[in-house]
Amino acid sequence: MLKILNLDAGYGALRVLKGISLHVSPGEAVAVIGANGAGKTTLLKAIAGVLKPHAGEIVFDKRNILGRPAERIVRLGCCLVPEGRHVFSSMTVRENLLLGAYCRRRENTAASVQEGLEQVYDLFGILKERSSQLAGTLSGGQQQMLAIGRALMSRPKLLMMDEPSLGVAPLVVRDIYETIVTLKRNGLTILLVEQNARAALAVADRGYVIETGQIVLQGPSRQLSDNPEVQRAYLGKEYRRIDE
Amino acid sequence: MNLPQIMQYGLSGITVGSVYAIVAVGFNIIYNTTGIINFAQGEFLIVGAMTAISLSHVVPLPVAILGAVLITTALGGLIELVFIRRVRDASVLRLIIVTIGLSIVIREAMLHIWDEKPWSLPYFTGTSSTTVSILGAYISVQVLWVLGVSAVIVTALTLFFRYTTTGRAMRACSDDRMAARLCGINDRWMVTLSFMLSAGIGALAGCVISPITQTQYDMGATLAIKGFTVAILGGLGNSMAAVAAGLFLGLLEALVVSQFASAYKEVVAIVVLLLILVFRPSGLFARRATSVRTA
Numbered sequence: 068m069l070k071i072l073n074l075d076a077g078y079g080a081l082r083v084l085k086g087i088s089l090h091v092s093p094g095e096a097v098a099v100i101g102a103n104g105a106g107k108t109t110l111l112k113a114i115a116g117v118l119k120p121h122a123g124e125i126v127f128d129k130r131n132i133l134g135r136p137a138e139r140i141v142r143l144g145c146c147l148v149p150e151g152r153h154v155f156s157s158m159t160v161r162e163n164l165l166l167g168a169y170c171r172r173r174e175n176t177a178a179s180v181q182e183g184l185e186q187v188y189d190l191f192g193i194l195k196e197r198s199s200q201l202a203g204t205l206s207g208g209q210q211q212m213l214a215i216g217r218a219l220m221s222r223p224k225l226l227m228m229d230e231p232s233l234g235v236a237p238l239v240v241r242d243i244y245e246t247i248v249t250l251k252r253n254g255l256t257i258l259l260v261e262q263n264a265r266a267a268l269a270v271a272d273r274g275y276v277i278e279t280g281q282i283v284l285q286g287p288s289r290q291l292s293d294n295p296e297v298q299r300a301y302l303g304k305e306y307r308r309i310d311e
Numbered sequence: 312m313n314l315p316q317i318m319q320y321g322l323s324g325i326t327v328g329s330v331y332a333i334v335a336v337g338f339n340i341i342y343n344t345t346g347i348i349n350f351a352q353g354e355f356l357i358v359g360a361m362t363a364i365s366l367s368h369v370v371p372l373p374v375a376i377l378g379a380v381l382i383t384t385a386l387g388g389l390i391e392l393v394f395i396r397r398v399r400d401a402s403v404l405r406l407i408i409v410t411i412g413l414s415i416v417i418r419e420a421m422l423h424i425w426d427e428k429p430w431s432l433p434y435f436t437g438t439s440s441t442t443v444s445i446l447g448a449y450i451s452v453q454v455l456w457v458l459g460v461s462a463v464i465v466t467a468l469t470l471f472f473r474y475t476t477t478g479r480a481m482r483a484c485s486d487d488r489m490a491a492r493l494c495g496i497n498d499r500w501m502v503t504l505s506f507m508l509s510a511g512i513g514a515l516a517g518c519v520i521s522p523i524t525q526t527q528y529d530m531g532a533t534l535a536i537k538g539f540t541v542a543i544l545g546g547l548g549n550s551m552a553a554v555a556a557g558l559f560l561g562l563l564e565a566l567v568v569s570q571f572a573s574a575y576k577e578v579v580a581i582v583v584l585l586l587i588l589v590f591r592p593s594g595l596f597a598r599r600a601t602s603v604r605t606a
Contacts, residue, residue, distance in 0.1 A: 117489055137492040146493070153490035155483050165476075166483050170495025172476055221495065 068093045068225055068256050069114070069145070074123035076113040082121070083109040085280040091225065096247070096257040098271035098288065100264040100301055106280040107260040108150050111229050114258075115147035116140040128224065142170045144224035150233065150260075152214040156203030160194055163202050163213055167220030180220075187216035190246055208239030215246070226250065227258045232266055244270055264301035268292050276301070312569065315447030320565040322445065326454045326523070328561020329461035333516040334538025335545065335553035336468065337509040343485035343548045344498075344505040347406040351390070351414040352513060353535030354421075359383040359514020360526040361421060364430045372433065380514045387510025391503045414531065421528040429525040432518060439522070453522045460519045464512050465554055481505060485548070533577070540584040546594025556595065 069091040077083040083106045091097045101107050112118040114125055116137035125133045127145050141147075155163050164187055168180050188195035191212040197205060202213055211231055218226060231247070232240040240263070247270050251257055261267035268274055268288040276284035276297060284291065291297050312320075334352060341349045363379035370378065394409055395401075434441065435456050442449040472478040483491040484501045492498055517526065524530075541560050545552030564579045587594070 115493060117492065136497075137489075138495045138497045141493060141495040149489065149493060153487050153493070155486040155490060157486050158479070158482060162479055166479055166491075166494045166496070169476065169480055169483075217494065 068095075068128060069258065070124075070126040071114070072124040072126075074110070074113060074120055074125065076109055076118055076120040076123075078109075078118075083280050084113065084120075086123070087277070087280070087282055089275050089282065089285070091256060091258050093224075093256055094251075094254055095273065096251045096259065096271045098264075098267035098274040099258070099260045099277055100262070100267055100274060100291075100297075101277035102300070103262060105277045107262075107277055108229055109280075110277070111147055111149075111227050111258070111260055114140075114227065115145065115149075117147070117149075138170070141221055141223075144222070145227070146218045146221050146223035146225070147227045148214045148218045148229060148231065150229035152207075152210045154202040154205070154210050154213050154217070156201065158202060159199050160202055160205070160213055161198040163217050164194070164220050167217035170221050183220050183222070187219055190219070190249070191216055206236075206239075208235040208243070211235050211239075211243055212246075215243070219250075223255070225256045225258060227260075229260050230262060231259070232261065232263045240266060264297070265292075313447075316569070318446045318448035319450075320569045321562065322448055322450050322454060324562035324565030325558055326457050326561070327564065328558040329458055329554075330516055330520050330534070330557075331537045331541045331560055332554045332557025333461055333464055333512060334534050335541035335557055336465065336550045337513045338538055338542040339548050339550045339553055340468075340481075340505050340509045340512075342542070344481055344502050345395075345406065346403050347410065348539065348542075348547075349506070349509065350407065350410045350535055350539075351417060351531075352509060352538060353531030353533070354414050354417040355383055355387060355510045355513030355531075356517030356520075356534055357421060357526060357528065357531045358386060358417065358517070359510075360432065360517035360521040361425050361430065361528070362514070363518045364432055364521065364526065365425075367432060372435065376432075376515070376518045379518060380511050383514035384507045384511035387513075388503050388507040390510075391506035395502070395506070396499065414535070418529055418531060425528055427528060429527040430521075431525040432521040434522045435519075451523065453519070457519050457523070460515060464515065465550070468508075468512070468550065477504070536584075537580045540580045540587070543584060543592075544587050544595055546596050549594065549596060552594065552596040 071087060071089050074084050074087040075082060087110060099107055099110065109118060113120045116135050120133055123133065124131065127143060130143065132140050155166065164184055168175055168183055193209055194213060194216055202210065205213060231243050235243065244266050247257065259267050259271060268291055271288045273286065274288050274291045275282050337352045338348060341347065359379045362382050363375045366375035366378050390413060394413060395406060398405055398409060434453050437452050441452050443452060472482055480496045481501050481504065483494065483496055484498050488498055537560065541557045542553055544560065545556035560580060560583060564576050567579050568576050
């Protein structure tokens with residue numbers, strides 16, 4: 068579904084991604100884990116078209132989307148839930164969700180939009196309760212749910228999520244991850260970026276470890292969780308080894 | 312002052328105030344999608360009125376006004392496509408300076424097309440001497456047109472921004488540009504649209520006031536200063552507050568004119584602007600500090 072080859076991207080002269088290659092197959096959940104500043108967010112921004120990559124190839128659904136503007140990429144079914152949620156804080160929850168369906172406005176009917184809303188409300192009951200409340204007044208976790216719900220309104224083929232657990236209460240993180248599992252079970256393809264490696268690897272089929280803009284390790288989630296290097300660096304286990 | 316006099320000044324204050332409000336709403340629409348102040352906003356009113364005056368010689372008045380609004384709307388879009396969109400490294404300050412330049416160019420172009428004579432549209436209904444009496448005050452029927460059209464513009468815009476997909480998309484752009492793009496909203500097109508919308512409502516406002524105030528090529532600058540004062544007074548970007556602020560400034564001007572020489576009228580807006588910038592830069596009705604947008 069998504070195939071990235073030798074992607075180079077960054078900000079101005081700063082090169083953040085140095086030849087990243089990865090792929091996501093249909094129906095798969097893939098996690099990209101790495102420390103702060105490793106280039107995870109840059110990677111997702113480059114795929115979503117918010118950031119113009121310097122070089123490489125991004126093929127989504129057999130189309131080369133490298134360098135296409137963000138608003139065209141989401142129309143193809145490749146949708147990003149950005150880091151820090153970025154809900155429209157001065158607008159109501161319902162308006163936020165309706166804007167999520169904007170990219171499909173030509174094919175949308177009142178009924179199909181309503182159906183989309185109902186599906187999101189089924190997934191996140193709290194959003195239905197708060198539907199006429201301003202998004203800026205929601206808690207961090209509720210805003211994260213809203214951001215995911217808004218992305219789902221575009222009926223994506225691939226859902227990319229950037230740090231869905233960031234700034235969210237631990238109990239709510241569990242809720243959000245349970246929802247991600249549900250979405251995956253319903254057949255949605257997911258690309259997840261996380262510092263919270265434990266949570267990400269628990270739901271993903273496969274994972275990539277990214278360090279200073281390069282993929283240093285990849286494999287099935289189980290294999291990555293068992294890898295001593297990953298455990299030490301990202302799962303906080305066996306810290307004694309560092310002392311030695 | 313007796314009641315008829317108070318009514319007379321009050322109504323004239325509300326009339327000019329509602330025009331200031333429309334200019335301010337035009338500022339706000341563009342500010343909300345781009346973060347810039349379009350100093351050519353006053354010129355849109357004059358271009359609209361002038362075009363309608365020229366067209367009214369060949370077609371009936373309503374058609375002339377409609378034509379003028381459409382032409383000015385197109386001009387607004389064209390200005391955005393040709394000048395604003397092409398600015399490289401477009402910082403807010405740079406774009407604002409572009410709009411100042413544009414206002415001068417448009418003004419000079421109008422001087423060449425319509426020379427420096429004041430022109431005016433005919434009264435929409437009746438003649439310049441047709442009046443209605445409200446609580447002892449005699450006002451021109453055109454004043455009712457100004458008030459009515461202003462109310463319709465503000466209501467229509469409110470409905471547009473709240474209930475239409477495109478209106479919501481424009482609000483989304485002003486709220487969070489990146490998130491809007493991730494929803495599939497073409498933010499560049501929304502900016503073009505905001506210029507078209509501002510130009511269109513500006514042109515309509517220019518047409519309805521033309522019979523009362525007459526229209527001269529260089530009147531845009533004064534209107535822009537008044538509108539800008541009102542926009543700041545209400546809090547940039549807040550259109551409902553701009554209406555209240557517009558009426559406030561209009562009434563204040565009327566009060567000053569009623570008590571002092573009418574030459575002081577032009578001072579009022581500037582004094583208010585200075586006071587508000589010093590003491591409440593985020594506007595009278597601001598609930599939170601206005602931050603500079605970095606869109």
